[in-house]
Amino acid sequence: MASKASLLLSFFLLVSTCLARHQQQQQQWQPQNQCQISRIDALEPVERIQAEAGVTEIWNTDEKQFQCAGVEFIRHRVQPGGLLLPSYVNAPLLSFIERGRAVQGVILPGCPETYESSQEQLSGQSERRGQRFQGVQQDRHQKVENLKEGDVVAIPAGAAHWIYNDGDTELVAVVFFDTQNNANQLDQNHRRFFLAGNPQAQSQQQQGQRQPRRQQGREQPYLNAGNIFNGFDAEFLVEAFNVERETIEKLQGQRDQRGHIVNVEQGLQIIRPPQSRQEQEQEQHQGGRQSERQGRRQGERGQGSNGFEETICSMKLRENIDNPTHADFVNPQAGRIANLNSFKFPILRQLQLSAERGQLHPNAIQAPRWTINAHSLVYVTDGSMRVQIVNNAGESVFDDELREGQVVVVPQNFPVIKRAGEQGARWISFKTNDNAMISNLAGRVSAIRSMPVDVVANSYQLSRNDAQKLKFSQQESLLFTPNFSRSQGRASA
Structure with missing residues (x-):
């Protein structure tokens, strides 16, 4: 009996210790009372991560107002002909094109490669590059978007994406991250996983400048950030891609000194629809919204619901x-x-x-x-x-x-x-x-306007006449x- 009691006591202590550690970790991961704010300040970027063809400006994530909202904010400045290397993020994001124009690709897992090169395109590209047409592999990829000033781009967490400035002026894009979103199960850090290049190469040049104080455990998504292939064994990658080791060494990017935004020589040769066709698709999409809303209403009533999973690959981004x-x-x-x-x-x-x-x-x-x-x-x-x-x-x-x-x-x-x-x-x-x-x-449409006159009068110690003026004097909405x-x-x- 004594041994059983001892075993039960040990088990109880083990479970209690595990629960205590779990609660402690939860408290550390979720900062308490972050919205007890006595002062909010107008903020500007505190870090500039320089690269070959542009710069990324980063706002200090340790600011209380950012921690209260669970958000982060950065701004990319990409020079003409610059390519922001492919990467993905652990949180959903919204990007706004403040100035310039660009081409962007978002890779949604499981979606088909709907863009493919024609025989004429292959022949023309081969002649320009001095290659024999017979040896050129037909290119296929997921669709790309032509972006312009005023566009908002939505990218789900974990979806790889890239952006290329195909205009004649600087591209300025601001990016908003929701790090407390349910899609992020890591922590409250914005983490960017690069698929190419060696972003730390140019970023390290900025470390001599004044850096903001960072809380313990919070990471900088660009400093000391090699691409994800760098962490794999080269021999594994040779077999996985079935290519030469020299190609894998370039894939890992250890000798790449360009940073996370790189120059594209002679422009980016990609398959994309002309702008006019894309605008037509936008109009068709807008025209179909009414039927889409009707379909959602029917789905809510259980009549012919069309599942979200059936439209993810064709959804507008x-x-x-x-x-x-x-x-x-x-x-x-x-x-x-x-x-x-x-x-x-x-x-x-x-x-x-x-x-x-x-x-x-x-x-x-x-x-x-x-x-x-x-x-x-x-x-x-x-x-x-x-x-x-x-x-x-x-x-x-x-x-x-x-x-x-x-x-x-x-x-x-x-x-x-x-x-x-x-x-x-x-x-x-x-x-x-x-x-x-x-x-x-x-x-005209407000909380004060919606209250009875007597409630307004007694709440603010006003006469009934003054209460009516308070309610009705402002006619704009x-x-x-x-x-x-x-x-x-x-x-x-």
Whole structure:
């Protein structure tokens, strides 16, 4: 009996120890009270990772506002003819083309290679390269996208992708990562897995500069980052690819000194549709949205549901958010707002992300509001605006000018108001929900407007007449025309 009791006690202690360690690891992996923020700052990139044909600028992930939202943010600047090497990330991402144009490929596992070269293309390429046509293997690959300014690209976690600047000007693309997304089961670090090159080669040259303090366990996705083939035994790869060892050595990239963005000599020869055909496909896609919504409604009622897995290979991965015809709210005197959610861009349902594109005319105001079900990251692309953010204690945590190229995070439920500067403002917001819901505080459709007059009067100690003015004086809904008389009065004072 004594031995059995001893065995049971040992087993109990073992289980208790394992549970305690598991809880400790969970607490370390999920920082507590990260949204107890007393101050938010406008942020700019703190690191520049230089490469042969461009640079990647990185915002400090240790900032409390980033940790609160569980997001990260970077900006790629790719020179004409530059190729951002193929890689994949452990978290879903949204990329916004701020300037320039590009060609991008996203490799979705299990999807067919629908683009293939014709006999004429093969013959022409062989003649240009001085090869014999008979020995050229027909090229096949998954589809590529022509990107332009204003495009939002959605890429699932773990999907390999690359981007090539085929224009005459610098390509500027900002990238938003949701590291707390359910698709990421590693940790709260944005980790990039390169399939080519030797990114650490040029990155190490930046280590002499001042680097921001990083929390223990948080990784930098570009520093000391060789490509994934470098970790395999070369002989294994020779057999796996059935090629010569010299080719495998280049695959591993140990001697590659170009960094993660490389120059492409004589342009990139790839198979892609002309822009006009792609625009036609976009129109066809938009025309089919109504039938798609009807199909979803039928599916919700159990009538002929079409599974998501049947459309993943043909789903659209890009949508232009700058097109004025896509705007959801327009005030000719104040500006416009365009929302990109899963109803307009179905793949966002899988990523659980969305975006908002805003434009305010000089001195115009966006109604004070809060986002019910998402954190928001605001990035200014043009001009400037004064932004105020308030926490649950009624304290101002941000009251400053947000200028072009700066970022601020608005935590879920934190009220925010924006007012454009003298030159106006344009921004893009990335949100951690595929259908972010907004509640306005002022205007024709707002929380105050929806309350009974007596509730407003007694809540704010107002007369019934003043309560009615508070409710009904602002007739615009979301974007408010600037009141020039009041602005001039404040300026003269």
